[in-house]
Structures are given as C-alpha cells and as structure tokens.
Amino acid sequence: MTIDPAKEPVIARESALAPSRSAVDALLREILRDVLVLDAELVGGFSGETGLFGHLPELDSMAVASLFTEMEDRLDIIIEDDDVDGEMLETYGGLLAFAEAKVVTAPAGGDNSI
Amino acid sequence: MALVFDQGREPRLLVLPALFGEANQTRRQIAEAMRRLDLSGVDSFLPDLPGCNESRQPLEMQTLEGWRTAAQVAAAHFGATHVLAIRAGCLLAPPTLPGWRYAPTTGAKALRGLLRARTIAAREAGTAETIEGLSVIARAQGLELAGWSIGAGMFSELEQAVANADSQQAVIEQNDIGGAGLWLRAEPGYDPEQADMLAALVAMGMLEP
Numbered sequence: 001m002t003i004d005p006a007k008e009p010v011i012a013r014e015s016a017l018a019p020s021r022s023a024v025d026a027l028l029r030e031i032l033r034d035v036l037v038l039d040a041e042l043v044g045g046f047s048g049e050t051g052l053f054g055h056l057p058e059l060d061s062m063a064v065a066s067l068f069t070e071m072e073d074r075l076d077i078i079i080e081d082d083d084v085d086g087e088m089l090e091t092y093g094g095l096l097a098f099a100e101a102k103v104v105t106a107p108a109g110g111d112n113s114i
Numbered sequence: 115m116a117l118v119f120d121q122g123r124e125p126r127l128l129v130l131p132a133l134f135g136e137a138n139q140t141r142r143q144i145a146e147a148m149r150r151l152d153l154s155g156v157d158s159f160l161p162d163l164p165g166c167n168e169s170r171q172p173l174e175m176q177t178l179e180g181w182r183t184a185a186q187v188a189a190a191h192f193g194a195t196h197v198l199a200i201r202a203g204c205l206l207a208p209p210t211l212p213g214w215r216y217a218p219t220t221g222a223k224a225l226r227g228l229l230r231a232r233t234i235a236a237r238e239a240g241t242a243e244t245i246e247g248l249s250v251i252a253r254a255q256g257l258e259l260a261g262w263s264i265g266a267g268m269f270s271e272l273e274q275a276v277a278n279a280d281s282q283q284a285v286i287e288q289n290d291i292g293g294a295g296l297w298l299r300a301e302p303g304y305d306p307e308q309a310d311m312l313a314a315l316v317a318m319g320m321l322e323p
Contacts, residue, residue, distance in 0.1 A: 037299055062234075062260075063300055065231035065234050066298055069223070069230065081233060084234070084237070
C-alpha cells in the first residue's frame, strides 16, 4: 500500500465514526516521520515487515515514549502499560495492527481537549 | 536569570518556556524566534522558572502555583504587553495578558510523557514499573522522572492542570507553523523556517496598528 505521507490526513474528532484503516496508516507514518525525524520517502516505503525497534537506530527508549505520546494524542487512544510488548514494536505491520485495534475500541468522543 | 532582548521598545513579549524535557528541546528554537522578533522591533524576555536552568532553587520544592506567580512577577518586572507560552508552559500564562499559546498541552499529558519514559527505561533495565504505580508514589512523596525531580504538590497540581478557558491568548497550532514540533525530537534542534513562521505570527499580532 502506498500512501503519500506529504498529505496530512486529520481524523475528524467530532465524528463518532472510527477513522478508516488507510487514515490510521497515513497518520501512523506521519507520527513516525515526525518523532524520529525520518525522511518522508523512507517512511512512505515502510511495508508490514519493515523492522522498527532494534532495526531503526533512531527508535531508542526515549523515542518510544515520544512515539506513544504522539500516537495517543493524534489517534485519540490510550496506550496502557500492558499493551507494550516486543511484538507491537517489532515491525511496522505490528504497530499498525495495534493502532488499528486501539482506534476501533477507543470510546467515541474521547476527551482530547486541552 | 532570563534570556532578554530589550531595547526599551513598546511591544514587549514575555515568553514562557515548555516544561521539563521539552524546555531543553525547544530552547534554541525559541531563542531563534526571539532573535527574529528583536529584528522586527519586538522586545522579548524568556525567564528561567524557579528550580530550572540557572535558578538556584531546588526543583523538587516548586509548585505549579509558584510558577504561575513567578510568571506574573516576570510579566510585571519586564512590563510585558503580550505573552507567548509554549506547550505545558501555557498552564502558567497570566490569563489577562494578551498573546499566544503555542501547541498547548495539559499537565496530565506532560506528566504522562515523563512517566512513560521512566517505565520504558525501567523495562529495558528489567524492572517492572507502571504509570499508575509511579503516579501513586509521586502523589504521596514526589518522584524523579526522566531526571526531573517533581515534588508531590507539583505532580498533583499538574495532573489537574488545564489552560485557563477565559484567557486572552489565541492558540497557535503546530499546523500553523508547519513541520513537526521541535519537542518531539530526541535532541535539541533548530528549524529556521519554523522560527521564521512563529516570529512572523507573533510580530504581526504585536505590531499591527
């Protein structure tokens, strides 16, 4: 699947509908690009099998913390301590599957106010 | 101590930094934006919060209320006409001062980032810590998070802290600036285009007739 990461999709927070899979995919690539300061083309070329933790030198433990914080913020989800395991960070596909599952189960109209 | 561009000009901007780690990651960027404002004819002031940078007070003794008071005192001291607050620094902005809140965030979110950094580091070291477990300890006795000593009072205040809804400040979102926020980066960075845009937005608001 190719997504142009230059396009910046925005989840309609007002909508009770969960964002589509492609919207989650595009947002997740955007977050990885922003947090790890990676080239948009590189992130756009990630496949499901692309290795993340242990493969990208940029993704150290501090970056993981930033990554989760941004995922919570932009995808309007909560990542619990128990959610974090090796599998979810091993590949891009694993992280995307995790994010999709979280977005689907997140309560509609979650509090994202500031 | 404060980073100051002061030529006694009329438009005078109090800058309130992001908090904790984000303060370090954004400091150069903010200083560069202040330099641009100086060239545009705006005086600006970035004070050290008590317990931070060159302040000699211990960080663990500080409270959010104390920082809010310090922001008020700094506004009066420098004769600020406007305020630019960044990220969780927006929680400190004197509500009656006009200006901007740049990418504001809540105290709870600021703490969550620090708590998560600690739990992930602990996991790598083979010890089990949870965000909830650490929060219980922090509320009772304070806690060191990612190198920042946060007292029990500060922690509890931050958990509840949201920006004042009645404030006189407009919100600048990161989308208005373009690119990714500098606070996301692992190392302190600098983005000249973002600094240009931030300074331009603020200068336009302060210099309009």
